[in-house]
Amino acid sequence: MHASSFVHQSWTSTDGRGGGGDREEAGGCAVIDGGFATQLEALGADINDPLWSAACLITKPHLIKEVHMQYLEAGADVIISSSYQATIPGFLARGMLLEEAEGLLRTSVELALEARDEFWKSALRKSKPVYNRALVAASIGSYGAYLADGSEYSGSYGDDITTEKLKDFHRRRLQVLASAGPDLIAFEAIPNKMEAQALVDLLDEESIQVPSWICFSSVDGEHLCSGESFGDCLQILNASDKVVVVGVNCAPPQVIEGIIRDLKKQTKKAIAVYPNSGEVWDGRAKRWLPAECFGHKGFDVLAKRWQEAGASLIGGCCRTTPSTIRAVSKVLKGRTAFSAAQI
Numbered sequence: 001m002h003a004s005s006f007v008h009q010s011w012t013s014t015d016g017r018g019g020g021g022d023r024e025e026a027g028g029c030a031v032i033d034g035g036f037a038t039q040l041e042a043l044g045a046d047i048n049d050p051l052w053s054a055a056c057l058i059t060k061p062h063l064i065k066e067v068h069m070q071y072l073e074a075g076a077d078v079i080i081s082s083s084y085q086a087t088i089p090g091f092l093a094r095g096m097l098l099e100e101a102e103g104l105l106r107t108s109v110e111l112a113l114e115a116r117d118e119f120w121k122s123a124l125r126k127s128k129p130v131y132n133r134a135l136v137a138a139s140i141g142s143y144g145a146y147l148a149d150g151s152e153y154s155g156s157y158g159d160d161i162t163t164e165k166l167k168d169f170h171r172r173r174l175q176v177l178a179s180a181g182p183d184l185i186a187f188e189a190i191p192n193k194m195e196a197q198a199l200v201d202l203l204d205e206e207s208i209q210v211p212s213w214i215c216f217s218s219v220d221g222e223h224l225c226s227g228e229s230f231g232d233c234l235q236i237l238n239a240s241d242k243v244v245v246v247g248v249n250c251a252p253p254q255v256i257e258g259i260i261r262d263l264k265k266q267t268k269k270a271i272a273v274y275p276n277s278g279e280v281w282d283g284r285a286k287r288w289l290p291a292e293c294f295g296h297k298g299f300d301v302l303a304k305r306w307q308e309a310g311a312s313l314i315g316g317c318c319r320t321t322p323s324t325i326r327a328v329s330k331v332l333k334g335r336t337a338f339s340a341a342q343i
C-alpha cells in the first residue's frame, strides 16, 4: 500500500458507509483512541504489575472489551489492542505455557475485533451515520516496556543489547499478533534507533503482510528518548514499504506540532501523533507525576493544529480518556460522537 494513500484506502476498502465523505470533511484525518491502560484503571483494574495493562488479559478480559467500546463510542477510527506490554517471556515468567502465552496475544486482538464488529453492527442500525468502521491495530510495545523499568522513556537498554537480540525478542510476538487478523500493527513508544532498525528488518524477514506503523517516544520534541535524531530513524523507516505510518506517541502534547513539522520534511509517509496528557511517568515509583497537563479542553485545540501541520492520524496516549477522544473527534470531524448512554 502506498504510504500517502493509507488513510484514504483504509476506509474506502470497507463497505463504503460512513467512509470517504466523512473523512473528506475531517481533512483526511483519522482519530486514534486514547490511553488504554489509563481507562482500564478508571474502570477499576489493578495494573501495578510487570505486565502492566496486559495483566488484564489474564484477570479481566471483559474490562478490555469495555474500554475498546468506550473509545469506539467516543469516535475512535482506530482502536489499539491490549498487547502493549503482553510478551511471551512476560507470560512465561508467570508460569504459563507457551501455548497459553500465545493464546493471550491472540485474545488481545480478538477482543478488539469483537468490540469493533459489535459496535459497527449497532452503528449501522442508526439512521444518521456518525461513525466510520474502525480499524484494529495490534499493539507492540518496545523492549523497554517489557523491562518495566521506564526505559521506553530513556532508550537505554544497556551495553549488551544488539539489533539481533531485539529482533529475537520481537519475532514470535509479531508473528502471532499478525496472524490474529488485525488491520494494522502498531509499534508504540519506540525509544531508540537500534530498535527501529530491528523492527524494519523483522517485518521484512518475516514477510509480514499486515501494514505497520512505527511511533517513537520523545521527551524534548527534537529527538527520540535516546537522544538520537528523528531524521536518522526516518531514513530507516522510509526504506520500508511495510511501514505505512510513522509518528510519535506518549510524548508531551506541547512538543507535538514541532515534531510533525520536522517529520513532514523528512518523510512522505502518513504521520500519526497520539501524545499523553503531559504528565511524566516515574519508572521507579511507577506513577505519573504532575507536569504541564492537558485535559480534553486544551488537547482538542492542539489536535486541530496537529491536523493543520499535516498529521493524518491523531489521538491520545497515557492519561487521556474517552472524553479527550470525544473532544478530538468533534474538533477534527465537526460532529459529536454519542455518549455511552445514547448507544
Ligand SMILES: C[S+](C)CC[C@H](N)C(=O)O
Binding pocket: 049, 050, 052, 085, 144, 145, 146, 147, 148, 149, 150, 152, 189, 250, 281, 283, 286, 318
Ligand atoms: C507507557 S509506560 C507508563 C508503561 C508501563 C511501564 N512499561 C512499566 O511497566 O512500568
Ligand SMILES: N[C@@H](CCS)C(=O)O
Binding pocket: 034, 035, 036, 037, 038, 053, 080, 084, 139, 188, 189, 250, 317, 318
Ligand atoms: N496503547 C498503550 C500505549 C502505552 S504508552 C496504552 O494506551 O495503554
Ligand SMILES: [Zn+2]
Binding pocket: 249, 250, 276, 317, 318
Ligand atoms: Zn502512553
